Amino acid sequence: MPAELFTPIYLNQDEIQNLSSILIDGYFESITIKQISDNTVTGRYQHNNKSQFSNDYKNTKGDKDDNTVIGNSCYNYGDIFRYLEGRNFDRNDVTLKRIYASFSIYNTLRDKMNSLGIIKYINDSNLSINNIYSGDYVDLTGCLQVNTISNCIDNCIFILSNYGTSHLDNLFDTKHIGPLTYTMICELLKTIQKELNKGATFDIIINCLGVNCVLPINSTYTSKHSYIYDDASCDCCILGKVSKVAYTPSESIGMLRKTGLDPYYTKLLNSFIPYFHFLNNNGFLIPGEFITSINGPALEIIPLSICM
Structure with a gap:
């Protein structure tokens, strides 16, 4: 499909306006026509x-x-x-007011960035990220995936609440596993989820030809009439600014980085896993793993747009 026919499901309007001010005119034209006769x-x-x-x-x-x-x-x-x-007495006051659609401004900005050669493309003919650096603008197409850590925590809270944490604490003696109870674990999961939801942002993952891209999304700029994960497993076109590059499998992008205590919360979540395995072994099914980091090759990208 031609890029001109892509439909945006996400537009970062603040970033687009800031870049437009720098690369295009720096102002928006406005005209109002007023006629006065006396x-x-x-x-x-x-x-x-x-x-x-x-x-x-x-x-x-x-x-x-x-x-x-x-x-x-x-x-x-x-x-x-x-x-x-x-x-x-006749007087005409003319003020031009022209209102642009957000997508129209975005297309103008994209064309300008292309003409200046500041967009790097990741595709079949240029798959390596070795020439990608923090601060670069990249264009890629990939498959939209669910954020495993955020959704896993949501589901664990939901499942534990439905099982009844007090019921589980009374039913099972878990002192051989550690000092925690299922009530405590559920409350800790809620605390972690609050940290991850601060600032009305959340992460999505795009897989582009084997390169995992983590995109922090601001819910302010998503469509109010749909949920972005309605398009999960669909191919999307992304234009954004690279904020971090993990070139090798020994490097990673943390999915708990918003907490400010990534290593601590990773260790805390891992301490819940034996309790969940115990539930699974006793017929109470619950997700048993937390993916707290995305190993390289991977990119963290601040998206300007996500289009389909």
């Missing part, structure tokens, strides 16, 4: 008319004379005022 007409008409008429009569008598004054006056005033104003 029409104003103002009119005013004023007419003033004023008339005044007066008639005065005055008679003054004194010792020696008699004075009479008669006066008439007329006053007219007219005022006409006219005013008219028209105003038309």
Whole structure:
């Protein structure tokens, strides 16, 4: 299938946006179109008319004379005022707003990384990881597998809870194995699982032509409408950044590294195995092994995308 037709089941949007800012434009274009129209007409008409008429009569008598004054006056005033104003105003504000789909940004970024030659491919013609180093970006196709340690712990907690740890403690005397009880073991398993689930991340494993790849997945970026292990045993295309390389079988990638006490918790889980073997021998079936590390050749990869 052409790479352009792959559908993402996981996109690390933060990493994709950060890389896009560095390798592409560093910004996202935005356009909004806004049109404003304003029409104003103002009119005013004023007419003033004023008339005044007066008639005065005055008679003054004194010792020696008699004075009479008669006066008439007329006053007219007219005022006409006219005013008219028209105003038309149009304005266009243009802001471009273009929203990109996450997968569109990812495809643009992938094309840019290919053009710059910064992606290393692991395939049939280039299977060796001897030229792969921490910090490299790799592209590979492999089979999605269940994380054995996390799922094994989940199942052990579920099975012990259903058997009833108190019932098992009363039924079997395990002092010949060690000081632990099944109630204690179940609580310890819950504590380990909480450590592994911190940060809303979990590991998945991809097997690529004999090379095991451990991918820490952030559940924030997985599809909210599906479970990633719905596609277990299916082939996936992965693009990601290498964080650790185990070149030989003497090197490994720890599956308990999130605890910060990988050797301690490995030893603790191994101490549970004799108790589980005892249950299996007495008809109470339960997983009896914990795979706490992935031996080389192996890669730990921070995935940008997982596509199918």
